[in-house]
Amino acid sequence: MRTYETLTLSVDERGVATLTLHRPEKHNAMNAAMITELAQAAASLAANDAVRAVILAAAGPTFCAGGDLGWMRDQTARDRQGKLEGARGLALMLKALDDLPKLLIGRIQGNAFGGGIGLMSVCDIAVATEDAQFALTEPRLGLIPATIGPYVVRRIGEGHARRLLLNSRRFSAATARDIGLASVIVAPADLDAAVGDEIAAVLDCAPGAVAATKDLVRALARGKADDDIRFSVEALADRWESAEGRQGIEAFLERRPFPWLKK
Structure with missing residues (x-):
């Protein structure tokens, strides 16, 4: 496995890979490097026959705060072609994770906003802590949840999407479970055990x-x-x-x- 700037990646003896967002000082907000590296990691994991399942995790107290505001500011300064390239990179990264031919399980601690919900939505199973908070914050910033939209809307359905995408309101882990965004919610102390249960089941397959x-x-x-x-x-x-x-x-x-x- 290669070394990354914004991620860590390990594979255990069972073939379970742990792909960890590693910008804790920025609440794991996605910048250009992380977007590129997530796409590269997804391609590497897809091609590795020894990998049976992938855990998408995050360092620090926050799963993912969405898009890095510095990266977004840089996008606004680019010409039209540059803006399209930036958006396409984000879209193709999400597609690479969504297409991953292994079980992808999200280990969600703390909060997930904007693009963090996009990452949850491409997971086959998302296990979240019961104290986590969620929000699709793009409209509050004058933006739209466009590239994450296909995955989020499919995950939670149009009715929930209209309510939660249009007003950027925060919602709880219980709501995330009720609308299908989170598959399971557990106490923070039980997070790893719950993820382990899901992994153990797929390794039987x-x-x-x-x-x-x-x-x-x-x-x-x-x-x-x-x-x-x-x-x-x-x-x-x-x-x-x-x-x-x-x-x-x-x-x-x-x-x-x-x-x-x-x-």
Whole structure:
């Protein structure tokens, strides 16, 4: 794994990677370097067959305060093409994390604002502390939550998005759970244990099946399949033809451990 300026990345013996936002002095606000490095890390993790799951975490008391205001000020000074490039970089970083063919679990402590909610929204599971606070603050700054919008709106639905995106109001962890932004909320002392429970469950699953299921969910939820019946039939046939599919069925029938389980 490479060294990063704004992130840390480690992989344990189980194949669980921990990708940590590491600008605690700036409440992990995303600047140009962090945006670039998150995209690079996502590409590296996607290509690493030894990685089974990824924890997206943050150093310090705040998960992510959104976009760095210095970076935003720099964007306003760029010409139109430069502004488009800056926005595209942010959009492609979010897409790279959303497309990650592994379980991506957010470990959310403290607050998440603006782009921090965008990062939560591309996680498959987001575990948050019960004292966390959230807000989509862009309209208060005269901006809009544009590049995070596709992920946030899909995550929480149009009705909740209209309420929370339009007025920048803060909302609690309980509300985040109720609208589907946070999957689980726990006491701060229980955060790592709750994340560990989610990781343990996915490590029981075949990695190729996890990646294929993630693709299936995205395609069906986003209307990318022209014919849901044909798409799902072909997807199941593909898994029946896969080595994992054959090995899993044979192991179950013969009462042997599944080959993807760590000994």
